[in-house]
Amino acid sequence: MPLPPSELRTLVEAYLDELDLTPELGTLGDPMRHALGGKRVRPVLCLATGDALGIPPERLLPAAAAVELIHSFSLVHDDLPAMDDDRERRGAPSVWAQYGEAAAVLAGDALLAEAFRLGLSYPSGAVARELVEATLAMIGGQWLDIQGEAPGDELHRLKTGALFSAAIGCALAVVELPQAEEAHWRAFAEDLGLLFQIVDDILDGDGLVLELGADSARQLADEAAARVRVRLGELDADTEVLLGMVDELAVRTS
Amino acid sequence: MPLPPSELRTLVEAYLDELDLTPELGTLGDPMRHALGGKRVRPVLCLATGDALGIPPERLLPAAAAVELIHSFSLVHDDLPAMDDDRERRGAPSVWAQYGEAAAVLAGDALLAEAFRLGLSYPSGAVARELVEATLAMIGGQWLDIQGEAPGDELHRLKTGALFSAAIGCALAVVELPQAEEAHWRAFAEDLGLLFQIVDDILDGDGLVLELGADSARQLADEAAARVRVRLGELDADTEVLLGMVDELAVRTS
Numbered sequence: 002m003p004l005p006p007s008e009l010r011t012l013v014e015a016y017l018d019e020l021d022l023t024p025e026l027g028t029l030g031d032p033m034r035h036a037l038g039g040k041r042v043r044p045v046l047c048l049a050t051g052d053a054l055g056i057p058p059e060r061l062l063p064a065a066a067a068v069e070l071i072h073s074f075s076l077v078h079d080d081l082p083a084m085d086d087d088r089e090r091r092g093a094p095s096v097w098a099q100y101g102e103a104a105a106v107l108a109g110d111a112l113l114a115e116a117f118r119l120g121l122s123y124p125s126g127a128v129a130r131e132l133v134e135a136t137l138a139m140i141g142g143q144w145l146d147i148q149g150e151a152p153g154d155e156l157h158r159l160k161t162g163a164l165f166s167a168a169i170g171c172a173l174a175v176v177e178l179p180q181a182e183e184a185h186w187r188a189f190a191e192d193l194g195l196l197f198q199i200v201d202d203i204l205d206g207d208g209l210v211l212e213l214g215a216d217s218a219r220q221l222a223d224e225a226a227a228r229v230r231v232r233l234g235e236l237d238a239d240t241e242v243l244l245g246m247v248d249e250l251a252v253r254t255s
Numbered sequence: 256m257p258l259p260p261s262e263l264r265t266l267v268e269a270y271l272d273e274l275d276l277t278p279e280l281g282t283l284g285d286p287m288r289h290a291l292g293g294k295r296v297r298p299v300l301c302l303a304t305g306d307a308l309g310i311p312p313e314r315l316l317p318a319a320a321a322v323e324l325i326h327s328f329s330l331v332h333d334d335l336p337a338m339d340d341d342r343e344r345r346g347a348p349s350v351w352a353q354y355g356e357a358a359a360v361l362a363g364d365a366l367l368a369e370a371f372r373l374g375l376s377y378p379s380g381a382v383a384r385e386l387v388e389a390t391l392a393m394i395g396g397q398w399l400d401i402q403g404e405a406p407g408d409e410l411h412r413l414k415t416g417a418l419f420s421a422a423i424g425c426a427l428a429v430v431e432l433p434q435a436e437e438a439h440w441r442a443f444a445e446d447l448g449l450l451f452q453i454v455d456d457i458l459d460g461d462g463l464v465l466e467l468g469a470d471s472a473r474q475l476a477d478e479a480a481a482r483v484r485v486r487l488g489e490l491d492a493d494t495e496v497l498l499g500m501v502d503e504l505a506v507r508t509s
Contacts, residue, residue: 023388025395025413028402078364083356102337103401106360107394110332110367114390117371121387126380133375134277136368140361141279147357148282159279 003242006249009048009058013041016062017069022115032100032108033115036073038091042250043068043168046193049246050172050186053238063119064128064171070116071132072164075139077109084147120171127174131167138163154198157208161201162194169193182237189232196225197250204255226251257496260503263302263312267295270316271323276369286354286362287369290327292345296504297422298323300447303500304426304440307492317373318382318425324370325386326418329393331363338401374425381428389421408452411462415455416448423447436491443486450479451504458509480505 017037022030044065051061080087080095081102088098097105113136120129142159145151169190173183199222202208209218229247233240271291276284298319305315334341334349335356342352351359367390374383396413399405423444427437453476456462463472483501487494 023391023395025392027395027398029395029398074364078360081357081360083360103335104398106332106335106337107398107401109364110328111391111394113364113367114387114394117383117387118391121380121384123380126375126377126383129371129380129383130375133368133372137277137365137372138279140365140368141277141281141283144281144283144358144361147361 003049003052003239004058005242006045006049006246009045009052010041012048012058012062013044013065013069016066020066022111023118026111029104029107029111032077032096032104033073033112035093035099036077036096036108036112037069038093039069039072040255041069042197043072043164046165046243046246047168047171049242050169051175053236053240053243054172054176054178055238056172056176061172061175063122064175065168067116067119067128067132068164068168068171070112070119071136071139074109074112074116074136075143075160075164077105077112079143081105084143123175125174128171131170131174135163135167135170154209157198157201158194161198162191165194165197166190185232185235189229189236192225192229192232193247193250196222196229196247199225200250200253204253222251257303257306257493258312259496260299260303260500263299263306264295266302266312266316267298267319267323270320274320276365277372280365283358283361283365286331286350286358287327287366289347289353290331290350290362290366291323292347293323293326294509295323296451297326297418300419300497300500301422301425303496304423305429307490307494307497308426308430308432309492310426310430315426315429317376318386318429319422321370321373321382321386322418322422322425324366324373325390325393328363328366328370328390329397329414329418331359331366333397335359338397377429379428382425385421385424385428389417389424392417408463411452411455412448415452416445419448419451420444439486439489443483443490446479446483446486447501447504450476450483450501453479454504454507458507476505 047065047068048058048061052058077096079085080090081097087095089095096108116132117129120132138159142156145156173186199209199218202210203218203222233244301319301322302312302315331350333339334344335351341349343349350362370386371383374386392413396410399410427440453463453472456464457472457476487498
């Protein structure tokens with residue numbers, strides 16, 4: 002019987018609360034922990050994918066936490082004055098606004114490195130490879146974003162979709178699936194990333210909403226959600242919890 | 256017959272010149288490549304260690320390049336206005352002075368991520384683990400440095416010694432050595448890192464030079480060099496090239 006997202010979220014919170022940072026980082030742990038707010042969508046998705054595949058959540062927690070650390074790393078650096086210049090994040094001061102720019106640069110660096118350390122706690126390098134590829138895509142997406150040159154969908158695929166897919170990819174990386182089954186999961190991951198991006202645009206009123214209007218964007222989101230549900234139906238796994246998460250992501254309001 | 260450092264350096268330069276960056280990084284490759292100047296001390300040390308252990312340089316080039324990318328990542332972020340505020344690096348504009356702060360933040364992030372990608376090109380995660388531990392130590396060292404609170408030797412061990420040791424550790428990570436032999440190599444790596452740090456202080460006129468005076472710092476450097484030579488003599492390997500490198504590092508003037 003798969004665990005509901007609320008229980009998976011509790012596991013993620015407890016794991017992050019108790020996570021031992023590298024001792025040499027010292028008080029840099031304060032801005033790092035400040036950066037680790039958020040709804041835990043990605044780590045819960047990672048654990049739910051694993052649960053559907055029969056992987057106990059405990060085994061996936063380091064990978065799930067690593068995905069969350071990489072998400073936080075990107076926000077800390079994106080908020081910097083030289084980048085998006087955001088003083089607030091989730092109703093609180095952003096890391097640089099609270100701790101200064103130098104702390105924000107180094108806390109972001111350390112979150113990324115700690116994420117790789119967690120990814121490398123698995124015997125094989127497969128989880129870490131998922132993480133590094135998503136990270137490089139995100140950095141490329143942010144670079145396109147600040148230059149203002151890229152079409153919105155390509156930008157969003159890199160900035161948002163890549164890490165979303167990696168949350169699922171990390172679960173796939175710790176099991177050996179037949180190639181065809183893995184391909185089905187990858188297709189699900191890609192379409193779910195797309196759905197998340199479209200809903201992001203709808204909530205932010207930018208990207209696709211500016212390009213196509215709010216109604217067309219909502220229609221695209223509905224179509225993406227329908228496609229994701231079909232993908233889920235093709236999987237040889239207990240996907241009930243994942244289906245519930247898809248339904249929530251499709252109509253989320255924050 | 257081990258290859259001389261000059262030939263190893265040529266191999267490193269050619270590998271870095273031809274290194275394919277992740278395509279999604281696009282034009283961020285320009286500030287990244289701008290950052291990749293330098294004398295290649297660490298990658299050459301990595302290859303020379305491998306050569307002494309019978310590992311062909313070609314097999315170690317991705318690890319050696321990864322060490323150099325991490326060195327460059329740290330310099331790009333350390334030079335930022337919010338950190339050390341250095342407009343020049345190696346007689347040329349630093350990355351932020353040439354390309355802007357946002358480019359420097361992202362180029363540093365990307366150099367670090369590319370380094371992990373290179374480290375993960377090996378079947379096991381051992382090389383990547385060496386890299387991530389050194390990176391976390393360096394970040395902790397830089398954090399201590401900007402706070403101005405740490406004793407100079409601890410700071411230097413983290414900021415300089417850790418990556419220096421990792422250059423040797425990456426070579427050890429791709430061979431299986433008997434535990435006692437590996438311990439000898441690790442001791443050599445640590446003492447060589449210390450020697451490099453002391454000479455850094457002598458060249459920069461700071462750290463140990465301010466604490467103890469120039470003559471005492473020079474004496475410490477000579478003692479460290481002597482200890483490193485003893486360590487080399489204990490190793491069951493053809494250490495002639497490494498010995499030459501130690502002699503050069505002990506009296507280097509830049």
